[in-house]
Amino acid sequence: MSLFFSQVFNGVGNGVVYASVALALVLIFRTTGLLNFAQGEMALFSTYFTWKLTAQGLPIAAAIGVSMVVSFVAGALIERVLIRPVEAARNPLNVVIVTLGMFLAFNSLAQLVFGTNPQQMPSLFPAGKLGSLNIQKSTVGLGVVLVIECVLLWLLLQKTRIGLALRAVSSNPESSRLVGINTGNMLMLGWGLAAALGAVAGSLVAAKGTGFDASLMQQVLLYSFAGAALGGFDSPLGAVVGGLVVGIAEALTVQYVHALQGITIIVPLVLILVVLLVRPNGLFGRKIVERV
Amino acid sequence: MHRSRSMRLLLLILAVALVAASCSSRRSSSTSSGTTAPGGSGGTGTAAPGAIDTSKCPGNDAAGIGGDTITLASSFPQSGLTAAFSEISKGYKAYFSYINAQGAVSDAGKKYKIVVKDKDDEYNAAKTITNIDSLVGADGSKAFAVFNVVGTSNNIAIRQSLNDNCVPNTFTATGSPAMGNPKYQWTIGSTLSPYSLESKAFADFLKRTKPNATVAMLVQDDDYGMDYEQGFRQAIQGTNIKVVKVEKYPVGANEVTAQITSLAATHADAFFDGGTLLACPNALQQQKAANWNAITYVSGTCIAKTLMGIAGNNADKAYSVTNIKDPINPQFASEPAMKLYRAQVTKYQPKADIDNGIVAYGWTQGALFVEALKASKAATRSALMESLRSMKAVKGVGLMIDGFSITTNGDKDPFMGEQMQFVQYDAAKKYFHDVGTMLDFEGQTAKLTPPALING
Numbered sequence: 001m002s003l004f005f006s007q008v009f010n011g012v013g014n015g016v017v018y019a020s021v022a023l024a025l026v027l028i029f030r031t032t033g034l035l036n037f038a039q040g041e042m043a044l045f046s047t048y049f050t051w052k053l054t055a056q057g058l059p060i061a062a063a064i065g066v067s068m069v070v071s072f073v074a075g076a077l078i079e080r081v082l083i084r085p086v087e088a089a090r091n092p093l094n095v096v097i098v099t100l101g102m103f104l105a106f107n108s109l110a111q112l113v114f115g116t117n118p119q120q121m122p123s124l125f126p127a128g129k130l131g132s133l134n135i136q137k138s139t140v141g142l143g144v145v146l147v148i149e150c151v152l153l154w155l156l157l158q159k160t161r162i163g164l165a166l167r168a169v170s171s172n173p174e175s176s177r178l179v180g181i182n183t184g185n186m187l188m189l190g191w192g193l194a195a196a197l198g199a200v201a202g203s204l205v206a207a208k209g210t211g212f213d214a215s216l217m218q219q220v221l222l223y224s225f226a227g228a229a230l231g232g233f234d235s236p237l238g239a240v241v242g243g244l245v246v247g248i249a250e251a252l253t254v255q256y257v258h259a260l261q262g263i264t265i266i267v268p269l270v271l272i273l274v275v276l277l278v279r280p281n282g283l284f285g286r287k288i289v290e291r292v
Numbered sequence: 293m294h295r296s297r298s299m300r301l302l303l304l305i306l307a308v309a310l311v312a313a314s315c316s317s318r319r320s321s322s323t324s325s326g327t328t329a330p331g332g333s334g335g336t337g338t339a340a341p342g343a344i345d346t347s348k349c350p351g352n353d354a355a356g357i358g359g360d361t362i363t364l365a366s367s368f369p370q371s372g373l374t375a376a377f378s379e380i381s382k383g384y385k386a387y388f389s390y391i392n393a394q395g396a397v398s399d400a401g402k403k404y405k406i407v408v409k410d411k412d413d414e415y416n417a418a419k420t421i422t423n424i425d426s427l428v429g430a431d432g433s434k435a436f437a438v439f440n441v442v443g444t445s446n447n448i449a450i451r452q453s454l455n456d457n458c459v460p461n462t463f464t465a466t467g468s469p470a471m472g473n474p475k476y477q478w479t480i481g482s483t484l485s486p487y488s489l490e491s492k493a494f495a496d497f498l499k500r501t502k503p504n505a506t507v508a509m510l511v512q513d514d515d516y517g518m519d520y521e522q523g524f525r526q527a528i529q530g531t532n533i534k535v536v537k538v539e540k541y542p543v544g545a546n547e548v549t550a551q552i553t554s555l556a557a558t559h560a561d562a563f564f565d566g567g568t569l570l571a572c573p574n575a576l577q578q579q580k581a582a583n584w585n586a587i588t589y590v591s592g593t594c595i596a597k598t599l600m601g602i603a604g605n606n607a608d609k610a611y612s613v614t615n616i617k618d619p620i621n622p623q624f625a626s627e628p629a630m631k632l633y634r635a636q637v638t639k640y641q642p643k644a645d646i647d648n649g650i651v652a653y654g655w656t657q658g659a660l661f662v663e664a665l666k667a668s669k670a671a672t673r674s675a676l677m678e679s680l681r682s683m684k685a686v687k688g689v690g691l692m693i694d695g696f697s698i699t700t701n702g703d704k705d706p707f708m709g710e711q712m713q714f715v716q717y718d719a720a721k722k723y724f725h726d727v728g729t730m731l732d733f734e735g736q737t738a739k740l741t742p743p744a745l746i747n748g
Binding site: 007010107108112116117118129212219254261263264265 | 513550554570577
């Protein structure tokens with residue numbers, strides 16, 4: 001039984017990682033109605049940037065802060081320079097293709113700029129386990145950061161005028177424009193915020209004590225998509241729950257389903273299919289009803 | 293409508309991506325129909341031991357030699373997730389530059405400069421095929437030989453056409469025993485020990501130190517992992533050593549926490565960490581976190597400075613094998629071979645990470661290639677292969693460790709890395725030190741490896 005719980009905690013450890021990237025995916029979806037396939041690789045670039053700052057002597061917390069700000073600006077610029085021109089065509093597929101291109105480009109760019117060797121990020125949280133539980137302190141730290149992010153995001157989207165404008169733009173850009181919302185700025189804001197969230201997620205994942213290289217986010221992104229689809233693409237809470245479910249399912253599969261050794265990725269796929277068959281909008285997603 | 297339609301579309305793309313990812317991680321274990329038994333062919337008796345029957349060759353034995361240059365072709369990841377392997381090329385390129393500046397290499401009485409043309413394949417075997425086709429020519433009329441292509445599946449992908457065109461595929465950068473498949477006589481491996489011999493080395497060590505050991509293994513879910521697992525199972529036959537659990541992780545994954553928790557729960561006496569790249573140090577970290585004290589072996593692919601540095605104290609006392617002098621070990625610092633390596637790599641490849649063992653590996657393969665050219669009877673492809681397949685106790689080339697000698701013997705024994713030093717990591721000093729004397733499996737790879745792994 002203790003082995004079972006050990007694996008559940010392992011799953012939670014990976015699940016918070018998936019959830020934190022899923023949160024950034026949800027944020028972009030909530031504010032722009034699109035999915036960003038390059039989210040993970042943008043986060044990778046931010047992570048390398050954080051690492052570079054720590055290598056220059058900046059403490060890790062400060063480095064993450066600087067990296068967030070820079071990533072925010074970069075994310076907003078990407079929206080303005082790369083996404084908006086193709087979005088004008090009104091075909092969501094165009095943007096999807098551009099984000100896929102960015103997925104490849106950011107990975108290569110990160111290697112070009114920061115080199116190909118694995119690197120080590122200093123830890124933000126103390127090493128070791130929490131009490132007698134088989135759970136790493138870094139996992140708990142990441143979980144706490146995740147909860148804070150969720151709350152801030154919820155406050156921003158539900159309780160502020162900017163949040164209202166963000167939601168309005170994603171739900172109906174034309175009407176928003178008519179009531180005087182600067183949709184362009186809102187879209188840039190959405191991308192900027194998501195990039196900043198990605199910077200936190202990537203940096204904290206890399207700071208878990210093991211090294212990181214350019215493959216850091218590739219598997220994470222797939223599992224995060226699975227988590228977001230499971231929880232519902234428009235729900236921050238859903239992203240977190242979905243990420244955790246996927247992480248735990250993965251760890252338990254490794255322990256108990258030997259037939260799936262090496263292909264545990266099949267588990268989130270099956271989870272998504274089942275959930276989407278029963279609840280097409282995900283566990284926490286809202287049903288979209290439109291009048292015709 | 294806009295959102296729900298795009299939502300459906302994106303979920304579809306996601307599903308496709310997931311399926312594609314799961315397919316690629318489950319790479320088909322290329323069990324081709326090559327069923328020739330090791331040492332089973334080549335029964336003419338009259339030819340020299342390493343000679344290859346060239347009667348079916350297209351007759352371009354001297355292609356790739358123009359005037360005073362010999363052109364070599366290579367393909368390896370220079371971008372993408374495994375681009376760190378490109379460091380190897382800096383080692384041999386530095387060696388070739390050094391030799392060219394020394395007045396070139398003498399092959400059958402004439403001097404030649406060595407030129408390497410390479411392309412990026414991102415570790416994708418399909419790209420390796422196009423790269424090598426364009427560099428060697430689809431009919432084999434361009435580059436003289438292929439040199440140090442990185443990766444098992446990448447070399448397996450090109451060996452048939454190189455075989456058909458009688459183009460040497462030399463010093464492959466993989467420890468797969470399949471590089472010694474006698475069906476592909478034009479392919480020959482490098483000094484990397486066959487993975488099955490690494491398993492044998494650890495099994496023998498356990499036999500001496502813990503004869504009733506229980507063993508848990510972490511291996512990658514592909515041919516590479518299979519070489520370790522099946523090699524180990526064969527090596528412990530007839531002993532009291534037992535494999536109690538094997539966990540596999542997806543190709544390219546770094547995250548192996550759940551696998552290690554599962555292995556640690558067995559409380560096995562010994563842990564075989566067959567992880568490569570970051571999976572290797574991550575496994576050691578999780579092992580430590582699980583308080584699993586076991587006699588630990590790490591893959592020979594993991595002993596690079598960068599990976600062991602990341603593992604740090606978690607790698608303390610871990611065992612492995614090597615046959616190349618580690619540039620970071622002060623024991624070798626004052627030796628002329630090491631001084632030459634440092635001076636020339638700094639001179640010709642200033643961006644290379646000179647302390648990285650894989651650069652030293654590349655340097656040594658370059659040096660061995662030059663030795664093979666010098667020893668070949670003619671400036672032809674078949675003479676080069678004959679030279680490579682009949683090496684007699686070659687010692688002290690490049691950064692080969694003292695006591696390591698290479699002997700090859702045609703189809704019976706095309707393996708170079710059959711001797712190795714068992715080593716143990718000292719985390720405080722940050723390098724490996726020797727344990728015991730050299731292990732000598734000379735001429736025994738075919739016997740110690742399950743035949744399916746060689747003929748795969």
